[in-house]
Amino acid sequence: xxxxxxxxxxxxxxxxxxxxxxxxxxxxxxEMAGSDLDGDQYWVYWGNELKVTKCxxxxxxxxxxxxxxxMINHEIIIQHIVESFSAGIMTGVIAxxxxxVADKHxxxxxxxxxxxxxxxxxxxxxxxxxxxxxxxxxIAPYRHKYCSAYPTFLRxxxxxxxxxxxxxxxxxxxxxxxWTKNATTIQIKRPCxxxxxxxxxxxxxxxxxxxxxxxxxxxxxxxxxxxxxxxSSNTT
Numbered sequence: 576x577x578x579x580x581x582x583x584x585x586x587x588x589x590x591x592x593x594x595x596x597x598x599x600x601x602x603x604x605x606e607m608a609g610s611d612l613d614g615d616q617y618w619v620y621w622g623n624e625l626k627v628t629k630c631x632x633x634x635x636x637x638x639x640x641x642x643x644x645x646m647i648n649h650e651i652i653i654q655h656i657v658e659s660f661s662a663g664i665m666t667g668v669i670a671x672x673x674x675x676v677a678d679k680h681x682x683x684x685x686x687x688x689x690x691x692x693x694x695x696x697x698x699x700x701x702x703x704x705x706x707x708x709x710x711x712x713x714i715a716p717y718r719h720k721y722c723s724a725y726p727t728f729l730r731x732x733x734x735x736x737x738x739x740x741x742x743x744x745x746x747x748x749x750x751x752x753x754w755t756k757n758a759t760t761i762q763i764k765r766p767c768x769x770x771x772x773x774x775x776x777x778x779x780x781x782x783x784x785x786x787x788x789x790x791x792x793x794x795x796x797x798x799x800x801x802x803x804x805x806x807s808s809n810t811t
Contacts, residue, residue, distance in 0.1 A: 579593070666699045
């Protein structure tokens with residue numbers, strides 16, 4: 576659990592951004608989910624209803640050693656491309672298995688099996704960069720042990736399913752109930768792109784030039800009197 580704070584000295588020039596400290600033995604971004612700041616998204620919660628009563632040690636997320644070859648040829652390149660496409664499928668398989676284990680195991684996500692799957696997932700995400708690909712045989716024991724049926728919130732309609740009594744199952748059924756009751760009144764509006772004025776490179780250059788002159792944030796500061804480093808619930 577980390578606490579976000581607002582720095583009033585930065586409020587006038589920085590908005591919708593999270594600033595991580597550079598001190599400590601390990602980056603906070605890595606502690607949260609093995610993040611390496613390559614486009615990962617973070618969410619800040621400002622409410623009081625969600626309570627974290629127990630803090631746990633973050634996983635190590637030890638990266639795999641990058642694969643190497645004495646000579647790169649067409650066969651190696653093709654094999655790497657094929658395995659990289661397969662890695663995307665493997666991350667989904669691992670994530671589903673992790674969800675089932677966390678739902679069924681008495682220790683939930685703190686179970687050793689969940690921790691092992693989390694480590695495999697981290698390796699699978701980085702496998703196109705490291706060349707260390709996860710084999711299905713490594714996931715098979717967990718699927719055989721836990722995945723005879725899937726919780727309904729995973730929406731595995733082609734598989735055996737069950738109603739989960741845990742928090743994800745409860746939230747899923749509540750959301751589904753609300754959607755079902757309001758399905759006839761919900762309308763999805765598609766954007767009408769034809770009526771919008773196309774944006775040209777000249778317009779973008781003008782906006783960028785304006786930003787460089789610091790006119791943009793000065794105009795915003797006139798209309799926004801509430802200081803705060805983070806004022807968005809979903810921040811990248």
